[in-house]
Amino acid sequence: MAPQHGPALPALGGRRPSYRERVADALRAALITGELRPGEVYSAPGLAARFGVSATPVREAMLDLAKEGLVDTVPNKGFRVTAVSGRQLDEYTHVRALIEIPTTASLATTADPGDLAALRPVARETVTSAAAGDLIAYVEADLRFHLGLLALAGNGHLVDVVSDLRRRSRLYGLTSLAEQGRLQASAEEHLDLLDALLARDEETARTVLTRHLGHVRGLWAAP
Template identity: 60%
Template sequence: MAPSAEDRLDLPAVGERQSLREQVAHALRAALITGEMRPGVVYSAPVLAAQFGVSATPVREAMLDLAKEGLVEAVRNKGFRVTELSDQDLDELTEIRRLIEVPTVARLADVGRAEIFEMLRPVAQQIVDAAERGDLLGYVDADLRFHVDLLSLAGNAHLVEVVRDLRKRARLYGLSALYARGALMESAHEHLRLLDLLSAGDAVGSERLMHGHIQHVRGIWASNPE
């Protein structure tokens, strides 16, 4: 089933380094981030498969992976619909993240851990670099890696998985608009400032920055900013 010109997405080609399922999922995440795939729209696996030049099976498998993350939902006999996040959804996700991440990160502040925090600086810089060149997928990947690695220092694997899931559900929405408004750099640089505060043992400053960082992201991504 060949896609019509108006339905065709600007999707990247897939190669052989990863499984087709992984590559398709990665490409679809990129399409979500850049706004190529729009919330509320139903996408057919065979149509997407034709654009990728692969069979429909790895596309369906990739879509099911995204469905487990809450990014799309299956529509019986039609395909998959990109999940829409309401302001209430964003508020609730933000509240959970704030309750978990803010105090956890603040407790990590310790001059004695300065060398460990410095090991995260290259990742924080990757976030900034990705923001500068408008590499939205690179930004998301580096941002998730930074926060997961930082929270891992608390030694609670279950907490890390909860936060990973929350970030996947919220991170993909509104990023292209954020970049278009020139607001992505401000959010990116907050990661470097956080490392400075943690390395200085400033728990209060770290808590304040993390709280502001999460609220900052919530406000600029929502349709009705706080």
């Protein structure tokens, strides 16, 4: 199924986010998937129409993204999406692997099984979003799943670092993968990872996550 565009804002788990935060999350996901392209200038009213919301929360959300360095303000026009080089993406992915792989794999012996099982609905959400070709919902669920796992390690700063790296990444290849029906297979790796962690199989968990993160600069990277 072809990927969807201009989606309705998703419902997020945990603390109920403000409307501005929901808009910002959807815009970040649109940046990551390449639905909002680097170098392009987007106006708040134009984005509001695209996402089916009012202009004010979009403008506020884009200002938040500007503070994060994801967009630049263009006076009297809107916001320009900042470009990310291949070298930057390689660096982001390398740091993520150094942090995420050992931290997540160690949960096989340290995490409470109930806490791990509680993430299964989010893992399934990545699969259903991939099957539907809803890239923005996929990216948001993927983020919540991986950050949810890392949070079980009990290091909030680590979660913040990985969250920032993920939001700066670009996964332009997701569109073609969704159109080819291949994204669902990648999404199902979330369930494989959970199964390994619940089985207390640290080595398999490490193998699955290593392969999964490898998609970032492999399957998911191609424009």
